[in-house]
Amino acid sequence: MAETRNRVDPGQPRPIHVDVLIVGAGISGIGSAYHLQQQCPGKSYAILEAKPTFGGTWETHKYPGVRSDSDLYTFGYRFKPWVGAPIASGAEILKYMGEVIEENEIGVHIHYGHRITACHWSSTTNRWTIEAVRASDGAAVTFTAGFLWMCQGYYDHEKPYIPDWPGLSNYEGQFIHAQLWDPAIDYAGKRILVIGSGATAATIVPAFAEKAAHVTMLQRSPTYFYCSENRNELADRLREVGIDEPTVHRVVRAQIMHDQDLMTRRCQSEPDAVFEDLKALIRAYSGDPDFVFEPHFTPKYRPWQQRLAFCPDGDIFKAATQGKLTVVTDMIDHFTATGVRTAGGEAIEADIIVAATGFNLSVMGGIPFDIDGAPVDWAQTITYRGMMMTGVPNLTWVMGYFRASWTLRVDMMGDFVCNLLNHMDDIGAKRVEVALRPEDEGMQILPWIEEDNFNPGYLMRGLDAMPRRGDKPEWRHNQDYWAEKDAFPRIDLRGAEFVYDGERPALSARTGTEIAA
Numbered sequence: 001m002a003e004t005r006n007r008v009d010p011g012q013p014r015p016i017h018v019d020v021l022i023v024g025a026g027i028s029g030i031g032s033a034y035h036l037q038q039q040c041p042g043k044s045y046a047i048l049e050a051k052p053t054f055g056g057t058w059e060t061h062k063y064p065g066v067r068s069d070s071d072l073y074t075f076g077y078r079f080k081p082w083v084g085a086p087i088a089s090g091a092e093i094l095k096y097m098g099e100v101i102e103e104n105e106i107g108v109h110i111h112y113g114h115r116i117t118a119c120h121w122s123s124t125t126n127r128w129t130i131e132a133v134r135a136s137d138g139a140a141v142t143f144t145a146g147f148l149w150m151c152q153g154y155y156d157h158e159k160p161y162i163p164d165w166p167g168l169s170n171y172e173g174q175f176i177h178a179q180l181w182d183p184a185i186d187y188a189g190k191r192i193l194v195i196g197s198g199a200t201a202a203t204i205v206p207a208f209a210e211k212a213a214h215v216t217m218l219q220r221s222p223t224y225f226y227c228s229e230n231r232n233e234l235a236d237r238l239r240e241v242g243i244d245e246p247t248v249h250r251v252v253r254a255q256i257m258h259d260q261d262l263m264t265r266r267c268q269s270e271p272d273a274v275f276e277d278l279k280a281l282i283r284a285y286s287g288d289p290d291f292v293f294e295p296h297f298t299p300k301y302r303p304w305q306q307r308l309a310f311c312p313d314g315d316i317f318k319a320a321t322q323g324k325l326t327v328v329t330d331m332i333d334h335f336t337a338t339g340v341r342t343a344g345g346e347a348i349e350a351d352i353i354v355a356a357t358g359f360n361l362s363v364m365g366g367i368p369f370d371i372d373g374a375p376v377d378w379a380q381t382i383t384y385r386g387m388m389m390t391g392v393p394n395l396t397w398v399m400g401y402f403r404a405s406w407t408l409r410v411d412m413m414g415d416f417v418c419n420l421l422n423h424m425d426d427i428g429a430k431r432v433e434v435a436l437r438p439e440d441e442g443m444q445i446l447p448w449i450e451e452d453n454f455n456p457g458y459l460m461r462g463l464d465a466m467p468r469r470g471d472k473p474e475w476r477h478n479q480d481y482w483a484e485k486d487a488f489p490r491i492d493l494r495g496a497e498f499v500y501d502g503e504r505p506a507l508s509a510r511t512g513t514e515i516a517a
């Protein structure tokens with residue numbers, strides 16, 4: 001258990017000051033708090049969370065069947081063994097997070113129902129002032145912090161992405177976005193239309209199919225699916241022979257990451273062969289050796305350019321072969337009173353329409369930031385390894401992996417941020433920021449991510465608002481866990497890219513050759 005440190009007393013006069021303020025009590029914020037407690041035991045901290053409880057993504061999404069599509073051996077933290085089946089329900093993930101909070105006494109640091117509305121940096125005090133609104137009474141409350149650890153995720157939890165469909169208001173049935181699904185909705189015996197084909201649709205469709213009269217999945221374009229049993233043979237075997245859970249966790253994590261790495265490389269080197277393997281699994285799990293892939297299950301992009309949708313026990317394909325699911329690949333032309341009409345002229349009737357159309361990207365939770373009164377435009381900054389941004393002092397942003405489990409990066413960033421904080425203490429620095437080095441002069445400045453590497457809709461729609469990257473490993477979030485796991489521990493905090501208590505570096509953050517996004 002972590003030793004006692006300066007706890008924030010909610011009764012003390014405002015503003016409350018902490019060494020570190022963590023934004024968000026999702027899986028990133030809770031993991032970051034754990035690392036801070038363990039690795040910087042002398043630091044006081046608080047977590048501000050807009051919602052009334054922890055969980056973030058896993059609290060927001062309440063649609064039928066909500067579950068991870070990563071295995072929990074890698075989506076779980078490195079420090080807390082996962083003891084269940086690899087793919088977990090939202091409820092199981094919340095339970096796991098709740099245990100982490102309780103076992104490490106993190107709860108006393110969390111201020112629920114506190115939505116941050118602005119963050120101001122002062123170079124005079126070397127502190128952030130954080131303004132928040134308290135949900136319980138609407139009061140404006142102020143915190144100050146030496147360091148901001150941004151764990152607010154990457155999308156707007158309140159406003160999901162709904163395309164501007166013609167005639168939506170004419171629809172007389174029940175229309176809802178999956179992100180806003182209310183568990184009280186009774187869908188038994190109803191005709192349901194799910195619009196979308198990504199990971200959310202892959203989860204929700206088989207769950208609906210169990211009780212609905214019929215489910216139609218209308219997709220603009222097909223997705224790759226990976227069918228597998230929801231069990232890990234190695235974990236089962238290790239448990240059978242009496243291996244302790246921490247060891248099972250460590251070994252199975254290593255196995256899964258190794259296999260995923262192989263898969264990622266194969267997706268790039270032999271995408272066609274990978275697709276044939278995925279098809280063989282679908283045939284096996286659906287029970288239909290003649291399963292027809294054209295046109296609904298033959299994507300236009302390479303496997304892994306977007307997340308591979310996991311399909312436990314081939315559930316979505318079983319629903320299709322049992323006649324409970326119809327897939328339509330077409331564009332929506334317009335909504336009618338009873339459903340939608342596609343561009344191809346097909347009329348789809350539905351009692352409930354569920355949009356599984358994704359997110360609105362939210363950079364830094366949409367919170368306005370300023371530095372000594374000058375507003376921060378994130379698109380004018382350059383990212384240091386997807387963690388810090390040029391010209392923005394004492395702030396890190398936890399952005400996980402899209403292709404590997406998000407949380408792998410939460411743990412690694414925990415080490416990085418704690419090393420940085422401890423290093424600042426060692427050298428007596430109150431302020432750190434990243435800045436381009438002389439050798440970065442002339443570096444190409446590019447959009448946050450390469451479109452041909454990873455291109456989900458929400459990222460592409462919001463790319464203009466994201467920080468930029470350079471073409472060197474230090475200045476990009478490369479989405480490669482295997483490269484970063486070796487690179488991160490070797491980061492030299494005395495490197496020229498870190499400026500401590502310094503004058504603004506001579507080389508401006510905007511130095512570089514601007515190229516069109």
Ligand SMILES: Cc1cc2nc3c(=O)[nH]c(=O)nc-3n(C[C@H](O)[C@H](O)[C@H](O)COP(=O)(O)OP(=O)(O)OC[C@H]3O[C@@H](n4cnc5c(N)ncnc54)[C@H](O)[C@@H]3O)c2cc1C
Pocket residue numbers: 023024025026027028029048049050051054055056057058061067068069070071075114115116117151152153154155157200365367398400401404405406407
């Ligand atoms: C349905 C779904 C399934 C997913 N499955 C997987 C998976 O299997 N594997 C995987 O790796 N990734 C998955 N992801 C991606 C997932 O979002 C991340 O893995 C991870 O949960 C993000 O955690 P987070 O803590 O960084 O952010 P979030 O979960 O988004 O939590 C951020 C928290 O910050 C709070 N917050 C935001 N702004 C403010 C503010 N202004 N003031 C105060 N609080 C604020 C929010 O209320 C929220 O609680 C999935 C995403 C979705 C939507």
